[in-house]
Amino acid sequence: MAKILIVAEHQDGTLNPATAKCVSAAQALAPEAIDIVVLAAEPAGVAAQAAQIAGVAKVRTVANPANAHPIAQVLAPQVAALANGYTHVFGPSTTFGKDLMPCVAALLGVNQISDLMAVEGPYTFKRPIYAGNAIITVQAPVDQTVVATVRIASWPEAPRGGSAPVEAANVDVALPTHTRYVGLAAGKSDRPDLQSARRVVSGGRGVGSEENFRVIYSLADKLGAAVGASRAAVDAGYVPNELQVGQTGKIIAPELYIAVGISGAIQHLTGIKDAGTIVAINKDADAPIFEVADIGLVGDLFQVLPELERALG
Amino acid sequence: MKILVGYKRVVDYNVRIQVKPDGSGVVTDGVKLSPNPFDDIALEEALRLRDKGIASEVVVATIAPADAQAHLRNGLAMGANRAIHVVADQPLQPLTVARTLLKLVEKEQPDLVILGKQAIDDDAGQTGQMLATLWGRPQATFASKLDVSDGKATVVREVDAGLETLEVELPAVVTTDLRLNEPRFIKLPDIMKAKSKPLETLALADLGVEVNDSLKTTHYAPPAQRSRGVMVKDAAELVAVLKQKGLL
Ligand SMILES: Cc1cc2nc3c(=O)[nH]c(=O)nc-3n(C[C@H](O)[C@H](O)[C@H](O)COP(=O)(O)OP(=O)(O)OC[C@H]3O[C@@H](n4cnc5c(N)ncnc54)[C@H](O)[C@@H]3O)c2cc1C
Ligand SMILES: Nc1ncnc2c1ncn2[C@@H]1O[C@H](COP(=O)(O)O)[C@@H](O)[C@H]1O
Numbered sequence: 001m002a003k004i005l006i007v008a009e010h011q012d013g014t015l016n017p018a019t020a021k022c023v024s025a026a027q028a029l030a031p032e033a034i035d036i037v038v039l040a041a042e043p044a045g046v047a048a049q050a051a052q053i054a055g056v057a058k059v060r061t062v063a064n065p066a067n068a069h070p071i072a073q074v075l076a077p078q079v080a081a082l083a084n085g086y087t088h089v090f091g092p093s094t095t096f097g098k099d100l101m102p103c104v105a106a107l108l109g110v111n112q113i114s115d116l117m118a119v120e121g122p123y124t125f126k127r128p129i130y131a132g133n134a135i136i137t138v139q140a141p142v143d144q145t146v147v148a149t150v151r152i153a154s155w156p157e158a159p160r161g162g163s164a165p166v167e168a169a170n171v172d173v174a175l176p177t178h179t180r181y182v183g184l185a186a187g188k189s190d191r192p193d194l195q196s197a198r199r200v201v202s203g204g205r206g207v208g209s210e211e212n213f214r215v216i217y218s219l220a221d222k223l224g225a226a227v228g229a230s231r232a233a234v235d236a237g238y239v240p241n242e243l244q245v246g247q248t249g250k251i252i253a254p255e256l257y258i259a260v261g262i263s264g265a266i267q268h269l270t271g272i273k274d275a276g277t278i279v280a281i282n283k284d285a286d287a288p289i290f291e292v293a294d295i296g297l298v299g300d301l302f303q304v305l306p307e308l309e310r311a312l313g
Numbered sequence: 314m315k316i317l318v319g320y321k322r323v324v325d326y327n328v329r330i331q332v333k334p335d336g337s338g339v340v341t342d343g344v345k346l347s348p349n350p351f352d353d354i355a356l357e358e359a360l361r362l363r364d365k366g367i368a369s370e371v372v373v374a375t376i377a378p379a380d381a382q383a384h385l386r387n388g389l390a391m392g393a394n395r396a397i398h399v400v401a402d403q404p405l406q407p408l409t410v411a412r413t414l415l416k417l418v419e420k421e422q423p424d425l426v427i428l429g430k431q432a433i434d435d436d437a438g439q440t441g442q443m444l445a446t447l448w449g450r451p452q453a454t455f456a457s458k459l460d461v462s463d464g465k466a467t468v469v470r471e472v473d474a475g476l477e478t479l480e481v482e483l484p485a486v487v488t489t490d491l492r493l494n495e496p497r498f499i500k501l502p503d504i505m506k507a508k509s510k511p512l513e514t515l516a517l518a519d520l521g522v523e524v525n526d527s528l529k530t531t532h533y534a535p536p537a538q539r540s541r542g543v544m545v546k547d548a549a550e551l552v553a554v555l556k557q558k559g560l561l
Contacts, residue, residue, distance in 0.1 A: 095472040102442035133330040137532040178482040186475035294542035307548035
């Protein structure tokens with residue numbers, strides 16, 4: 001029977017919803033137990049949040065000042081040490097998990113399953129390759145620990161309502177000191193988080209400038225939506241990098257995705273394949289985005305968006 | 314200072330990949346192959362460090378079938394000093410690639426290894442992190458800015474929350490994100506010059522690499538297709554349809 005360890009992602013004392021999505025993926029294996037490990041300087045607060053996720057057997061904590069920031073080469077030996085006794089170790093397919101989990105896999109001497117999107121059996125999974133243009137079924141050996149990153153857009157958050165016990169874990173491994181965390185420059189925003197928002201409004205190169213992006217923010221605020229962007233809009237400096245949606249940005253699955261002035265390149269579409277309803281607003285009736293949009297509107301965004309806000313009342 | 318660059322050959326990003334009807338693979342016969350876009354960025358960054366006088370030598374390495382020589386000549390034409398071709402008939406999984414690159418690291422003793430953050434064929438995104446782990450050296454993944462001085466690299470990383478800065482001691486592994494730089498174009502005279510640059514060929518077996526390709530791909534399928542929906546004529550109709558769908 002499978003026993004699964006999930007590495008919690010957290011920042012500033014808050015558990016990232018990606019962790020509860022990993023729990024959903026783990027549950028698809030019908031395992032004997034799902035444990036979560038929280039590595040932090042002071043893990044208590046995050047551990048209490050993790051303990052509330054339904055289906056979690058136990059939350060294990062590793063308190064260490066070296067864990068104050070998520071440095072992969074510092075966290076990996078601790079996770080690898082704790083992996084003993086588990087058949088599977090999962091982390092989210094966020095930049096945190098993508099950075100860390102291959103290190104854990106290397107320490108355990110196994111290959112990693114990246115972007116686990118479906119579970120066929122305890123050792124059989126589906127994952128995308130070629131920017132999502134092919135979905136492969138992958139079989140991992142049953143006699144080795146399975147290390148995977150979970151494609152969070154494919155899984156719902158496991159509900160709350162649990163009350164798992166929290167215990168401190170003992171890890172006695174040497175940690176490297178060759179890496180120094182200098183800082184994080186994060187765009188402050190009161191808007192919903194792009195990766196977990198139910199509604200997202202994204203702008204592309206068609207928006208034209210940083211200044212013009214206010215029409216996107218304004219519509220997003222009216223809808224209570226998060227803001228996203230195409231790579232072209234980020235490269236042009238209209239918005240910060242953390243808003244990029246797509247193959248090399250964030251893969252998201254909101255109920256409603258509104259693409260404004262985005263042509264619909266394959267690398268962008270990879271990021272929104274799992275969205276509930278896609279709305280496209282573009283002045284070019286031949287833009288490829290209309291081939292996948294559930295609702296399309298051909299028009300100039302600078303005319304359509306104000307009208308849309310008025311129509312929303 | 315010496316820089317080793319991972320330079321993988323992949324199906325060009327403009328090719329629309331088709332899955333074979335029998336689910337045995339994807340169609341790669343006759344499709345255009347190009348350097349992995351992230352590896353072009355890795356090479357460009359190494360060349361810029363050499364242009365600035367920080368690096369003295371840039372070595373590109375690929376692990377690929379025998380016909381990948383032209384691909385390496387491309388890296389030499391872009392400006393690398395030397396190339397290493399580790400011949401492998403089959404595509405290898407990231408742990409084996411990392412083990413192979415580690416052998417090259419032991420042989421070449423680079424101060425910095427720059428790889429792409431992911432290869433756009435397998436989309437694995439593992440090799441750099443695995444190499445750093447096996448090597449016991451620091452990693453800075455998803456780099457959008459790289460400064461090297463005094464035996465250290467200061468790296469700005471594109472993370473979900475924004476831009477994170479790490480300082481790592483060298484030698485280290487850095488993986489590139491798209492906004493690190495814009496790769497240069499290759500000029501015709503450089504293609505001629507590349508022909509006389511050293512290109513070393515090694516067999517995987519010569520390096521004593523332990524091949525551990527333990528993941529078996531049993532089936533390939535096309536993704537679920539989204540189909541064209543309805544067109545609306547204006548904002549008012551859009552709102553009406555969204556309301557009807559229960560989305561507003
Ligand atoms: C390795 C690699 C990875 C990549 N990863 C990503 C990724 O993660 N995410 C991503 O998005 N891209 C990615 N790209 C880039 C991608 O290929 C496209 O270049 C990019 O998505 C285009 O952005 P865009 O649609 O905003 O710009 P464009 O393609 O230039 O489209 C702009 C659109 O705006 C419309 N428009 C212009 N003015 C108006 C107006 N006034 N009103 C209405 N419509 C208007 C135009 O008709 C056009 O369709 C990647 C590329 C590579 C090579
Ligand atoms: N066969 C290979 N030859 C050279 N470099 C490689 C090879 N495979 C992977 N790499 C390097 O590792 C990076 C990440 O690849 P991957 O982990 O497969 O997504 C690539 O961008 C390359 O820099």
